[in-house]
Amino acid sequence: MRAAVITFPGSNCDYDCYKAIRSVLNEPAEYIWHRETDLHDADVVILPGGFSYGDYLRAGAIARFSPIMSAVRRFADAGGPVLGICNGFQILCEAGMLPGALVRNVSLQFRGIPVHVRVERADTLFTDRYEPGQVLRIPIAHGEGNYLADEETVTRLEDEGRVVFRYVEPDGRVTEAANPNGSTRNIAGIINEAGNVLGLMPHPERVVEAVLGSTDGLALFESLRANVHAGAAREA
């Protein structure tokens, strides 16, 4: 599985993603600078966390116009898996590749803490190595992670089962206290209609090795790898 990690000016989780693919999964990974226009035959594209363009105007608002984003959009339209983590999720929303928007946390505070999220869909390209309803402990680190969309969009996301991760208590209950940023219906991650573009605020790439305190993020990358390999085997 060849992974392209897109680096924008201000990305700061690109190395974590690169390392998760390269040294933990032992798969090829490559940084691609946002000024480039080609994805170098990648099988998977990762938009990492950080503060692209200093979050000027709105988080992700400028990055979506980077030259590489045209290639990312074509790649996604052709069914290629795109994973947006934190600022990557914000960029996908600004680009209209996922619905809704991520706005200022209700607390107004930047939150850098471990949270619990429940796997709502364990049958996606990105999550089929998890159990349905499994509760993961994954860190968040954001000031603008409050997921917002109009009622119609949210209802549609729920009806179509496109909420993939939700903030919960350690025992899996959805409560207001477990919601770290005020997100509508505790939404932590969503997927597009075609099922190949996932955005989430928590950082799975930060919990892929025991030395990091948890390996709860690993199965996401393993799911991706297994599905990319299965796809390649089908095509061969």
Next chain:
Amino acid sequence: MKQYKVEVRVTPREGLLDPQGKAVEHALHQLDFSGAERVRVGKLVHFLLHADGDDDARARADDMCRKLLANPVTEDYTITLSVD
């Protein structure tokens, strides 16, 4: 070509919670400005624009708002034009 001064006012959408506005309101009350309510915090973008006429200037500014300056999911905007 005329030169216009354009001001774009971007505000959180009516009806959406604006945590920043709430915090400012709370701070105002703490300073005994008890009459202040429904505080909303937005942004102001201003620039010079060369355009063929009023309609052209407005249409282009509107296009800029829709594509970049405001997020239609969360923000409203108003455009004010004046000939520079």
